[in-house]
Amino acid sequence: MTTHFYTASSLDGFIATEEHSLQWLFEQDFDRDGPMAYPKFIERIGALVMGASTYEWLLRNQESWEYTQPTWVFTHRDLAVPEGADVRFTSGKPREAFDDIETSAPGKDIWVMGGGDLAGQFAEAGLLDEIWVQFASVTLGSGQPLFTRPLKLELLEVARNRDFVCAHHRVVKDH
Numbered sequence: 127m128t129t130h131f132y133t134a135s136s137l138d139g140f141i142a143t144e145e146h147s148l149q150w151l152f153e154q155d156f157d158r159d160g161p162m163a164y165p166k167f168i169e170r171i172g173a174l175v176m177g178a179s180t181y182e183w184l185l186r187n188q189e190s191w192e193y194t195q196p197t198w199v200f201t202h203r204d205l206a207v208p209e210g211a212d213v214r215f216t217s218g219k220p221r222e223a224f225d226d227i228e229t230s231a232p233g234k235d236i237w238v239m240g241g242g243d244l245a246g247q248f249a250e251a252g253l254l255d256e257i258w259v260q261f262a263s264v265t266l267g268s269g270q271p272l273f274t275r276p277l278k279l280e281l282l283e284v285a286r287n288r289d290f291v292c293a294h295h296r297v298v299k300d301h
């Protein structure tokens with residue numbers, strides 16, 4: 127079982143604008159069947175993990191809930207759940223919820239969708255294994271950060287997918 131942080135970023139390291147817009151991302155060209163593309167990635171995923179802002183973005187922007195996997199949302203608040211969605215709310219340190227997250231994804235991997243600080247919390251706890259970032263051909267100047275803490279990484283793979291530079295890293299753990 128592997129835990130992945132798989133996301134797209136501006137070249138200057140932001141995954142959304144200050145106002146949580148992803149319009150800049152949808153203006154980029156990406157081959158869904160090209161290197162590091164989403165359909166192949168999602169096949170291996172048994173559970174999703176995200177912070178409250180990412181979840182609220184999905185609630186605002188998806189016509190209907192598209193994930194069949196259990197989705198773990200880190201939040202301190204009571205948030206709405208779309209009809210038919212398997213959404214489980216949690217809070218506190220990732221380690222405290224991790225056994226339950228792992229159990230909810232039997233034989234499959236875990237996808238930390240974002241944001242960058244939550245992915246960093248997983249990394250700090252030694253619970254993040256791989257990072258996949260598609261860097262778009264745009265800078266934002268400010269926004270929601272890709273990473274909020276130092277991580278030691280090993281580069282596994284790099285590729286071009288149309289407008290994106292795709293980088294795949296392993297998180298180097300100290301223990």
Ligand SMILES: NC(=O)c1ccc[n+]([C@@H]2O[C@H](COP(=O)([O-])OP(=O)(O)OC[C@H]3O[C@@H](n4cnc5c(N)ncnc54)[C@H](OP(=O)(O)O)[C@@H]3O)[C@@H](O)[C@H]2O)c1
Pocket residue numbers: 132133134135140141142146147148151176177178179180181183184200201202203216217218219220239240241242243244247270271
């Ligand atoms: N570019 C991409 O591919 C991509 C991918 C994913 C997300 N995004 C976007 O990036 C933005 C990320 O937003 P963000 O940086 O604010 O991150 P986020 O992780 O989505 O949300 C942060 C919020 O999650 C809650 N949270 C985080 N850690 C927690 C913990 N340990 N326990 C309890 N609650 C916790 C807190 O909310 P409360 O305390 O308010 O509950 C916190 O304010 C979103 O706009 C999202 O749509 C982009």
